[in-house]
Every structure is written in C-alpha cells, then in structure tokens.
Amino acid sequence: MPVEVRLPTLLRPHADGAASVSATGATVGDVFADLVARYPGLSDQLVDESGSIHKFVNVYRNDDDVRYLDQLETKVTDGDVVSILPAVAGG
Amino acid sequence: MGFASPTLRLTGAQHRAMVAHCYDGLPNEACGLLTGSVVDDEPRGAVTEVRPCRNEDESALTYRLDSRDFMAALRAAEDRGEGLVGCWHSHTHTDAYPSPTDIEQAKWYPEWVYVIVSLRDGDPVLRAYRIRDGAVAECQVVLDR
Numbered sequence: 390m391p392v393e394v395r396l397p398t399l400l401r402p403h404a405d406g407a408a409s410v411s412a413t414g415a416t417v418g419d420v421f422a423d424l425v426a427r428y429p430g431l432s433d434q435l436v437d438e439s440g441s442i443h444k445f446v447n448v449y450r451n452d453d454d455v456r457y458l459d460q461l462e463t464k465v466t467d468g469d470v471v472s473i474l475p476a477v478a479g480g
Numbered sequence: 481m482g483f484a485s486p487t488l489r490l491t492g493a494q495h496r497a498m499v500a501h502c503y504d505g506l507p508n509e510a511c512g513l514l515t516g517s518v519v520d521d522e523p524r525g526a527v528t529e530v531r532p533c534r535n536e537d538e539s540a541l542t543y544r545l546d547s548r549d550f551m552a553a554l555r556a557a558e559d560r561g562e563g564l565v566g567c568w569h570s571h572t573h574t575d576a577y578p579s580p581t582d583i584e585q586a587k588w589y590p591e592w593v594y595v596i597v598s599l600r601d602g603d604p605v606l607r608a609y610r611i612r613d614g615a616v617a618e619c620q621v622v623l624d625r
Contacts (some may be wrong), residue, residue, distance in 0.1 A: 398521075399588055428510035445585070447547040450557060454547040474554075477511070477567050478537075478543035478582035 392465050395472045403430030418461030445475045487620045488593055488608040494530045499604045501532040502570035502597045509543040511535050511569040513553045518563030543569045564577035568595035576607040578616050
C-alpha cells in the first residue's frame with residue numbers, strides 16, 4: 390500500500406533530492422526496506438547495525454512516534470504519512 | 481531582521497522562560513524549541529514562542545528533545561503559518577558554548593539558532609550561536625523589554 394515518506398533536508402540527496410517519496414509496505418519496516426532498495430544511501434541513516442531505528446532519528450506515522458507504537462513493526466495503511474525527523478539532541 | 485543576521489532578539493519574558501525551564505530541569509539538562517516565521521526555509525524575524533520540552537535522556541550530561549514534544553511544537557508552529565527556528569538547552573556544569581556533540585547534531589538543522597544556558601556559576605549565562613558545517617558563530621542576543 391502506498392504511503393508518503395517525508396525526508397529531512399540532509400537525507401534528500403540520497404533520494405534524488407526529493408522532499409517526499411512514495412513507498413509501499415504493510416509496516417514502517419517494510420516501507421524502509423522499499424526505500425532502501427531504491428535509495429541504498431538511506432540505509433545507514435534510518436537503521437543501526439542491529440536493525441533498529443537509528444538512535445538520532447525520530448520516525449512518525451502521521452504525528453505519532455513509532456517508538457511508542459510498534460517500532461518498525463508499526464502498521465501503515467494507504468495514505469499514511471511517515472515522517473523522518475532527525476532528533477534534536479546534544480550534550 | 482532575521483536569524484540570518486547575527487542577532488537574536490528575545491523579549492524579557494522569553495528570556496526568563498528559557499532560564500526558568502533550565503532551573504526546573506536540574507539536576508539534568510533541560511531543552512526547548514523556538515518558533516517564528518520561516519521564509520524560503522530561512523528563519524525570519526522575531527521569536528514568537530519559546531516552548532519548553534522534555535529531555536528524554538533525563539541526564540545532566542546530554543539531552544534528546546522529546547520526540548512527541550518536537551512534533552507537537554512543529555504542528556503548533558505550522559498551524560500559525562510559522563516554523564521552528566531554533567532550540568535551547570542548558571549546560572549544568574560547563575560554559576555556555578556548544579559541546580562537540582552539540583556541533584555534530586546541529587548538522588541536521590543548520591538554519592537554526594542554538595541557545596545555550598549555562599548554570600555553572602551563580603548567575604545563568606545565556607548565549608546564542610549559529611552552527612554550520614562544524615563552524616560555530618556567536619549571535620548577539622538583544623533583549624526587547
């Protein structure tokens with residue numbers, strides 16, 4: 390099912406400059422797999438070595454952080470918007 | 481005058497709200513977001529809101545702004561036709577100067593102003609910076625009373 394994925398400015402060069410792209414999948418993880426298949430440069434930016442969402446990335450299904458849902462197993466349906474927002478963080 | 485200039489204009493109330501949130505967060509670092517007008521992806525004009533947020537790390541050494549507070553602030557700003565123009569956080573035991581981690585993380589939002597409030601000494605010290613490509617430039621902070 391197609392969902393819209395919105396990318397932050399710094400990741401757009403990995404997706405041919407697009408601010409948002411269409412992707413398919415039943416879960417956020419599926420959607421990421423679809424994205425990475427087409428844009429391999431996104432791989433290291435979205436998930437870490439263990440296959441979890443990268444520590445400094447917030448991923449939202451519509452406006453809800455998927456960490457508080459089912460992480461990468463969070464289900465998506467036609468028309469959902471998956472937003473990727475780098476965390477505001479520091480020391 | 482926008483953020484592209486080296487001046488950050490705050491009201492006294494905004495300044496007090498940031499410092500107060502930093503004290504409220506002790507012994508941990510505190511953080512929040514600044515909203516304002518954004519034109520052509522560039523912050524313009526005055527800060528319209530200082531928005532206290534939670535520190536997910538609950539740490540005296542690091543902060544990670546709560547992702548739910550982040551989205552709520554973004555949507556609230558968009559509803560007003562504005563955007564996020566910066567953030568602030570406290571340093572509880574060090575200078576009001578960006579740490580290496582601050583500089584690294586700033587790559588994601590290079591158009592923002594980064595405000596740091598040091599609580600190390602008796603009086604709080606608030607300073608503002610732009611951080612781009614690893615380079616740090618201090619902004620003048622002007623209080624409009």
